[in-house]
Amino acid sequence: MRIKARAKINWTLDILGQREDGYHLMDMLMQSVSLADTITLTPASELSITTGGTPKLPANERNLAYRAALALQEATGCRRGAAIHVEKRIPVGAGMGGGSADAAGVLAGLNQMWETGLNQQQLEDIGLTLGADVPFCLRGGLTRTTGIGETMVSLPCGRHYDLVVIQPCRGLSTGAVFTAYHEKADIPRPATDDAQRALENGDAALLCASLGNVLQAVSQDMRPPIADAIAALKKRGALTALMTGSGSAVFGAFASADAAKAAFEAVRRLWERTYLC
Numbered sequence: 307m308r309i310k311a312r313a314k315i316n317w318t319l320d321i322l323g324q325r326e327d328g329y330h331l332m333d334m335l336m337q338s339v340s341l342a343d344t345i346t347l348t349p350a351s352e353l354s355i356t357t358g359g360t361p362k363l364p365a366n367e368r369n370l371a372y373r374a375a376l377a378l379q380e381a382t383g384c385r386r387g388a389a390i391h392v393e394k395r396i397p398v399g400a401g402m403g404g405g406s407a408d409a410a411g412v413l414a415g416l417n418q419m420w421e422t423g424l425n426q427q428q429l430e431d432i433g434l435t436l437g438a439d440v441p442f443c444l445r446g447g448l449t450r451t452t453g454i455g456e457t458m459v460s461l462p463c464g465r466h467y468d469l470v471v472i473q474p475c476r477g478l479s480t481g482a483v484f485t486a487y488h489e490k491a492d493i494p495r496p497a498t499d500d501a502q503r504a505l506e507n508g509d510a511a512l513l514c515a516s517l518g519n520v521l522q523a524v525s526q527d528m529r530p531p532i533a534d535a536i537a538a539l540k541k542r543g544a545l546t547a548l549m550t551g552s553g554s555a556v557f558g559a560f561a562s563a564d565a566a567k568a569a570f571e572a573v574r575r576l577w578e579r580t581y582l583c
Contacts, residue, residue, distance in 0.1 A: 307419055310342040311392075311411035312446060313402040313583075314439065315469070315550045315557050317505060318496035319519040321487065322452075329454045330484060332438075333498055335461075335505065338446040339469060341583040343404060344393040345371065345411040347419055352387040353379075359394035363405075374409035374436055375416055381432050382422040397579050399477015401551020403439040410443035430456070450502055464508030467559040468566035470539060473579040474531035475554050483552040486524040493520050510561070514546040525553035532556060535577065542569035 317335040324330050343359070355372040357363045367373060371392050379385060390412060396404030413433060417424050424432075426444070433440030438455035449458040487493070496518030504513035526533045532549055535556045539547035543565050544558030560566035566582060574580035 307347040307415050309345040309347070309411040309415045311345050311396075311404075311407035311443070312338045313341040313343075313396040313404060313407060314338055314442060315402065315471075316519060317513070317517055317548075318498045318501050319521060319551070320496055320498055321520055325454070329438075332452060332455065334451045335448070335498060335501055336442050336451050337448045337463070337505075338443075339402075339471075339583045341396055341402070341471065341581050343396050343408055343411070345408060345415065346391040346393070347412070347415045348389040348391075349419065350387040350389040353390070354387075355390040355392065357392045357394065359392075361394055361398050363392065363394060363398070369408075370405040370436060371408040371412045374412040374433075374440075377432050377436060378413055378416050378420070378422065378424075381428075382420075382424065384420045384422050386420045388416060388419065395581075397473040397555055397581075400473045400555035401478075401549065401553050402471070402555050403443055403551070406433075406437045406439035407443045409433065409436050409440050413440075414444060448505060450498075461502065462506050464506050465510065467545075468563045469557045469559055469583050470544070470566055470570045470573065471555055471557045471581040471583060472535040472539070472573060472577050473555040474535035474577045475529045478525055478528060478553045480552045483521055483525055483528070486528065487521055490524050490527075493523055494518055495520055510545055510559075513559075517546055517548055519549050521552050522549040525549060529554050535573075538573050538576065539569065542572050544569065 430441040497516035500516035539558030547558040
């Protein structure tokens with residue numbers, strides 16, 4: 307079985323508060339994109355994992371995809387095995403949910419292969435124990451996601467956008483970014499309701515006026531190349547450009563495939579980890 311584990315972007319990311327256990331309460335517009343890892347699942351007597359592609363990840367229990375298989379075994383009592391191979395393409399430490407996408411792909415694929423019979427909600431519940439983005443990666447599409455990632459409303463998408471994604475620097479510690487966020491004042495917030503309406507209606511002008519990511523300012527302070535990459539995308543015709551997640555990847559949305567391809571050809575000379583999707 308071969309599965310495409312799709313990356314995600316945040317059109318908006320807002321923080322509404324913090325629970326007593328430390329988890330942040332989020333309000334986000336998230337969308338799957340075509341940039342994807344490839345997961346191959348083969349029936350086997352035991353569980354094993356191998357990895358390839360760039361960047362190469364650990365092939366052991368530190369790999370979230372492997373932990374997803376263990377979590378499915380624990381939740382269902384199934385003791386069947388599988389050989390898991392993850393071919394990486396999604397950049398690591400980018401805010402694009404690469405590890406979460408791999409975990410989601412393994413959960414969905416092994417649920418089918420092992421005939422464990424879990425429904426979508428049950429898979430999402432297991433996914434949440436692995437990471438806040440795993441439930442979204444199981445569902446995919448365009449969602450308004452709130453809580454700590456467990457509450458999602460699927461939305462229609464009124465327009466196709468060609469994207470150029472750049473990871474201009476090494477990844478960031480999510481914990482460090484959230485800590486810095488709490489120490490920074492006067493952070494501009496997205497107009498999430500307007501952005502949702504713009505995405506549903508295909509209104510590019512309203513979308514550009516309403517997007518935002520409250521973590522972008524602090525991540526740019528920690529990694530100045532993030533701001534450089536956003537500026538480069540805007541200079542080369544992006545309708546809008548924004549950081550996704552807690553960084554360090556940024557994306558630009560373009561009015562046409564030709565415009566996106568031209569920008570991609572220009573900026574990939576500046577940054578090796580550049581993707582058209």
